[in-house]
Amino acid sequence: MIKNHVIHFKNILFFKILSCLMAIIVSFFLLSELREEIVALEVKQGQTENFLNNTISKLNYLLTFKQDIEKIETRYKNTLAQSEKNIELKIKKLQDKIERINKQYNLPIPIKVQTRHNRISNNIKNDDINIYYSELILEFAAKDHKELVEIIHDIVSFLPETSVVANISVRQVDYLSPRIIKMLSHNYRINLFESEVRIVNQDIIYKGVK
Amino acid sequence: MLVFVLIGKSGIYFVSFKKGMREKELFIDKANQDNVIYYSEFLYEHRNYEVILLLDHDQINLHNENFVLKDSSFFYNPVKEYVFNKFDKSTITSYSCVIGSNNAVIAEDDVKNDISAPVFGNIIGNDGNIAKQKNILMATIVSCPFKGTIEILLDYIFLNSLRYKATYFLSLALPQMAIYALNNSKDNYSAFSKEDHGFIVMIAITRASAIIISFTHRNKLLREFSVRCPDDQSDIYIQGLIEHLVSTKLLEFKDYIKSNNLQISMIFIGNSSIAKNMNDTSYGRYKIYVLDIEDGNKNARNLDFCDSKIIELFNKNKRHAAFNKYLKSITKMQIANMLLFKPMVIFIFSLVAFLIMLQQNINNVHNAIYELNTQYQIIDEEYKKIKEEYPNIKNISKLANFYKTESKLRKKFPEPIQDIKKILSVNANDINVEYLSWQLLDPDLEDKNHYNNISIDKKAVQMDNKSNIKMHVDLKYTSANQDTEFAAKRIDVLFQEIKNIYQDSNVYIRQDDKKIMSLPNMLTVPINIEITEFRASDAYGIKKLSDNIMK
Numbered sequence: 001m002i003k004n005h006v007i008h009f010k011n012i013l014f015f016k017i018l019s020c021l022m023a024i025i026v027s028f029f030l031l032s033e034l035r036e037e038i039v040a041l042e043v044k045q046g047q048t049e050n051f052l053n054n055t056i057s058k059l060n061y062l063l064t065f066k067q068d069i070e071k072i073e074t075r076y077k078n079t080l081a082q083s084e085k086n087i088e089l090k091i092k093k094l095q096d097k098i099e100r101i102n103k104q105y106n107l108p109i110p111i112k113v114q115t116r117h118n119r120i121s122n123n124i125k126n127d128d129i130n131i132y133y134s135e136l137i138l139e140f141a142a143k144d145h146k147e148l149v150e151i152i153h154d155i156v157s158f159l160p161e162t163s164v165v166a167n168i169s170v171r172q173v174d175y176l177s178p179r180i181i182k183m184l185s186h187n188y189r190i191n192l193f194e195s196e197v198r199i200v201n202q203d204i205i206y207k208g209v210k
Numbered sequence: 211m212l213v214f215v216l217i218g219k220s221g222i223y224f225v226s227f228k229k230g231m232r233e234k235e236l237f238i239d240k241a242n243q244d245n246v247i248y249y250s251e252f253l254y255e256h257r258n259y260e261v262i263l264l265l266d267h268d269q270i271n272l273h274n275e276n277f278v279l280k281d282s283s284f285f286y287n288p289v290k291e292y293v294f295n296k297f298d299k300s301t302i303t304s305y306s307c308v309i310g311s312n313n314a315v316i317a318e319d320d321v322k323n324d325i326s327a328p329v330f331g332n333i334i335g336n337d338g339n340i341a342k343q344k345n346i347l348m349a350t351i352v353s354c355p356f357k358g359t360i361e362i363l364l365d366y367i368f369l370n371s372l373r374y375k376a377t378y379f380l381s382l383a384l385p386q387m388a389i390y391a392l393n394n395s396k397d398n399y400s401a402f403s404k405e406d407h408g409f410i411v412m413i414a415i416t417r418a419s420a421i422i423i424s425f426t427h428r429n430k431l432l433r434e435f436s437v438r439c440p441d442d443q444s445d446i447y448i449q450g451l452i453e454h455l456v457s458t459k460l461l462e463f464k465d466y467i468k469s470n471n472l473q474i475s476m477i478f479i480g481n482s483s484i485a486k487n488m489n490d491t492s493y494g495r496y497k498i499y500v501l502d503i504e505d506g507n508k509n510a511r512n513l514d515f516c517d518s519k520i521i522e523l524f525n526k527n528k529r530h531a532a533f534n535k536y537l538k539s540i541t542k543m544q545i546a547n548m549l550l551f552k553p554m555v556i557f558i559f560s561l562v563a564f565l566i567m568l569q570q571n572i573n574n575v576h577n578a579i580y581e582l583n584t585q586y587q588i589i590d591e592e593y594k595k596i597k598e599e600y601p602n603i604k605n606i607s608k609l610a611n612f613y614k615t616e617s618k619l620r621k622k623f624p625e626p627i628q629d630i631k632k633i634l635s636v637n638a639n640d641i642n643v644e645y646l647s648w649q650l651l652d653p654d655l656e657d658k659n660h661y662n663n664i665s666i667d668k669k670a671v672q673m674d675n676k677s678n679i680k681m682h683v684d685l686k687y688t689s690a691n692q693d694t695e696f697a698a699k700r701i702d703v704l705f706q707e708i709k710n711i712y713q714d715s716n717v718y719i720r721q722d723d724k725k726i727m728s729l730p731n732m733l734t735v736p737i738n739i740e741i742t743e744f745r746a747s748d749a750y751g752i753k754k755l756s757d758n759i760m761k
Contacts, residue, residue, distance in 0.1 A: 001361065005368040009543045018545070020554040027561040034568040041575040048582045055589050058610035062596055069600055076605075076612045104622040112673050129519070129612045129618050131619065133655070145634045145643075162619045166655050168626050170646040200655045202619050 015198065038148035079129070083205045087132060090203065091115075091158060094136065097158040105142075105151060108188035109179060112139040135166075137198055141179060141191035148193045155197060167198035211259040214521045217243075217359055218418025219436055220228035223517040224249060226256050226478055232518055237417050243359050246366045249351075253372060255744055260373045263360070264524060265302070265532070266380035266419045270354045272434065276661065277347040279309075279469055289349040297353055300319050301358070304532035305351040306382050309428055336356050350431055352379040368606045374540065376531045378524070381434045385426040386527035387520075388412045391501055408472035409463070409495075412478040415439055418514040421448070423455055427472065433459060449484045477501065477517040477561070479523075483700070624677055624745045632711050634681055641704060652677045678745040679715075687735040689738060709740060715743035 078091050079086075095113065102110040114137040120130050136156065144147035146172060156165055173180060173192045183190050216223040220238040225232060238251045253261070277288040292535065293303050360377075368375050372708070388410040414422045416436075423753040424434040437455060439448065460474070462468075474496045478484070501519060533541065597606055626648045637643055687701055705719050727734045 001365050001370070003364070006536050006539045006543075008368075009540055010336075013547055013551075015622065016551050016569070017554070019421060020551065020558060023558045024554070027565060030565055031568070033559070034565060034572065038568060038572050040275075041579070044578050045575055045582070048579055048586075052582050052586050055586060057594075057614060058607065059589055059592055061610045061613045061617065062593075062606065065609075066596065069603060070611065072613055073603060073605075073607050073615075076609055079612070085582065125635050128608065131615060131617050145637060149627070149631055149634065152630060156625055156627060163624050163743070164623045164650065164655060166540065166650045166652075168630065168646075168648040170630075170643075172642070172644050174644075202620065202655075206613055 001207045003117070014054060044184060076129075078205050080206045083132075083203070085202075087134070089132070089206070090201065092161075094158075094163075094201075096157075098138065101154055104154070105147065107140060108183055108186070108191070109141065112116075113137070130205055132203045134196060134203070135200065135202045137196060137199075139194070139196050141173075142193045143189060144193065144196065148195060152195070152197065159199065160201075161198075164200050164201045165197060166200045168195065170195045172184045211256075211453075212254070212375070212525070213256045213259045214264055214525070215261060215363065216264045216266065216416075216418045217363070218416060218420070218515055218517075219268050220420050222249065222359065223365075223416070223418035223521075224252050225521055226259055227249070232522070236517060237517075241446070242361050250366065250515070251410055253366070253370070254744055257370070261367055262377040262528075263363070263377040263382050264374050264383075264521065265354055265360070265377065266422070266436070267354070267359065268359070270352060270379065272431075272573075273351045273353075274597050275349045288347065289351070292349075293351060298355075299535040300356045301353050302356050302532045302534045302537065303351065303376060304379050304382055304387075304530045306348050306429070306530050307347050307349045307429075308428075309347060328405055340703070347388060348384065348430070352381050352532070353378075356536075364467065368540075374544075376528075376541070377533070377537060378526065378528060379532055380422075380520075380529065381424075381431055382530040383524050383527055383606060384424045384434055385431050385641070386529060387523040388424065388426050389429075389479055389521055389527060390527050391479070392475065394497060408470075409467055409474045410419060410477060411460070411474065413452055414516050414520055415448075415455070415484075416520055416551040417519050418628045421452060421455075422520075423459070425459060427466075427470075432463065432466075441537065443489070445484050449487050451604045452484065473497070475499065479519050479759040495570070528597050573704065613705045618654065621654070623655075624650065626650075626678055629681060633681065635711075636704065636707060639702065640687055640689045642686050642688065643668055643683060644686050645682070647682040649680040649682075650677055659686045659754050677726070679741075679743045679745050681739075683739040683741070685737040685739065686731075687737065689733050690731050692728060692733045701735060701737065704737070713740050715741045717741050 032055070098111050098113060101107075116135050116137065118132070120132055140151065142151055152168065159165070171194050173194055174191045179194065180190060180192075182188075211226070211228050213224060213226045214224075217242075221237055222243045224236040224238075226234045234252070234255075236249060238248045242248050275289070275292065277292070279286075279288070281317070293305060297303050368374075390536055392410065408427065409424045410424075412422070412424045412426065416422055419436045420439040422434070422436045426430040430452070435455075437451070440451075456476075466472075477499045479501045492551050499653070501516075531541075593606075597603075600606065603609065629648055630646065633646055634643055685704070687697060687704070689697060689700070691697070701721065708719070709717055718740040722736065722738075725736045
């Protein structure tokens with residue numbers, strides 16, 4: 001009789017272990033499923049929050065400019081049609097003004113202008129209006145601190161409303177740089193205060209126009 | 211929670227213990243002990259208790275065997291092998307062992323009384339004292355066939371899924387019980403000393419096994435027997451019977467006691483007048499210890515039975531569990547069940563709890579998304595109202611984006627001129643600005659691909675609508691005066707001047723002494739300054755009317 005009980009106990013133990021293993025496997029399967037689901041849901045929640053915030057923000061703007069909505073519409077249409085031309089015009093104006101500074105301060109080596117890091121901001125997707133960022137790097141040398149501050153002041157003052165000075169560096173040269181050598185070879189006056197000014201232009205652009 | 215079942219010579223005694231306290235008891239006499247009906251109700255009431263069997267019935271055989279230990283085999287157990295070979299697999303067996311000691315004259319007694327024959331004849335010396343040798347293992351082996359009451363009881367236990375724990379033989383537990391009883395004796399007149407551990411006679415009047423008399427020396431059971439307790443006789447008769455039995459057996463151990471110079475102690479379990487009477491007779495020369503029974507089970511003649519006391523003592527001295535092949539398998543499976551299954555169940559419950567927590571989180575996120583959607587619907591209603599106000603304008607949403615972008619471009623950033631002027635103002639005859647860098651760090655202006663390389667506190671900038679201004683200035687102090695103390699004072703004044711200029715900023719001034727250059731008629735000290743400041747940018751100036759709508 002007891003032999004049967006032993007067999008019975010063995011069976012019970014076997015099925016208990018089997019059931020536990022099954023339960024563990026199922027639990028791990030559910031665990032991975034639920035984790036995937038929660039990650040997906042959190043992403044969705046983030047997107048929904050962003051979308052709602054954008055919508056609230058839009059509504060705020062709408063409520064602000066509600067009275068001038070027709071003027072805004074005109075400007076919007078103008079931007080759609082003219083944005084690329086406006087940017088070209090703006091850069092040309094800037095270059096003209098820089099030329100004027102060259103003459104005004106009688107700089108032996110004119111201000112060197114470089115453009116770089118042109119990019120479109122990653123705004124809301126599927127939006128036809130965006131911000132076009134273009135960077136101008138101006139390099140020049142002044143004879144003393146006074147002239148340096150005046151040139152920087154002039155550059156800042158002629159910048160349009162949407163252009164920002166992002167970086168200025170000034171170094172007093174105490175060695176023979178290629179610029180100094182050039183100045184010496186042409187018997188120019190020697191400007192020891194070398195400067196670099198980084199200007200970021202921000203312009204509204206119709207998406208697709210580079 | 212335990213149920214002890216004492217299967218004795220006169221019947222079965224059941225007693226349950228809960229939290230160490232005796233709870234309930236039941237006695238079935240020998241005539242009815244094989245009928246489960248009599249105790250099924252009791253066991254059913256205690257179905258969650260663990261059941262321990264304590265055997266002391268007629269069919270128990272006790273052997274004393276001696277074995278020679280082989281030096282080289284430390285793990286070799288000759289008793290186990292002997293039991294395996296000698297007994298049938300279904301026989302329940304258990305044994306206790308004592309490594310050779312000075313009490314081993316027992317071998318002589320065993321031979322004399324034919325209790326058991328030594329396995330190895332050559333281990334008995336001429337004086338009969340074999341245990342002087344340290345390599346002798348003396349084993350007391352107890353066995354009983356697996357049939358009759360035990361089989362019926364265990365079958366009932368297993369069939370009804372009761373919690374079987376173990377089986378023991380009372381005989382093997384008696385030496386420990388005797389020593390434990392003496393150690394815990396409450397008798398004030400006889401402080402128990404170690405010498406009293408010598409030769410112990412334990413007498414107990416039980417209902418299940420009648421009168422149990424055991425003779426033990428240290429951890430060794432020398433003899434144990436029981437005689438029926440006549441119900442119809444007086445206490446004096448029973449006292450006389452006990453005295454006769456004890457005296458007869460003590461005569462058998464006379465040489466043993468004498469040769470080992472042992473003192474005899476007697477333990478009488480039960481607050482019985484019999485023990486007191488014995489103390490007054492010739493037994494007074496022995497130390498008699500009486501263990502009180504608080505709640506004795508009395509028979510018709512009001513005679514104290516000490517079954518529960520015996521079990522209580524046994525409960526504190528459980529040793530040498532008994533097995534046969536099947537009980538061993540069951541015990542192993544129970545251990546496996548405990549070690550494997552319980553941790554597994556705990557692990558599964560933890561997993562399930564974690565899953566529930568995850569599901570709860572999912573529900574919370576669902577609710578949050580639903581809440582956001584509800585808010586969106588409210589905002590959308592407002593949109594619709596504005597659209598209705600201006601039916602001619604089709605692209606009202608795009609206009610909002612356009613206006614937002616325009617507003618963003620109107621943001622006024624901090625300008626550099628004043629900062630540069632301030633820094634250059636520190637220029638003096640002995641102080642020269644060698645390098646100056648002014649940086650405007652703003653996430654709107656920086657290429658997002660380059661964010662990682664720029665140290666902008668984006669959160670601070672976005673939350674407070676501030677731009678991070680960072681300036682780096684390299685100054686050089688140059689003087690013909692080589693007095694370093696003078697230079698240090700001058701530099702301190704300069705530091706204070708800069709700190710006064712940038713009161714609202716974080717100013718870090720670093721001066722590397724290793725770079726100080728001292729030339730003839732000239733001392734130069736390079737100084738690095740770093741200035742950081744969160745400076746307000748002009749806000750967009752948008753009225754947050756939608757907040758009111760949300761409310």
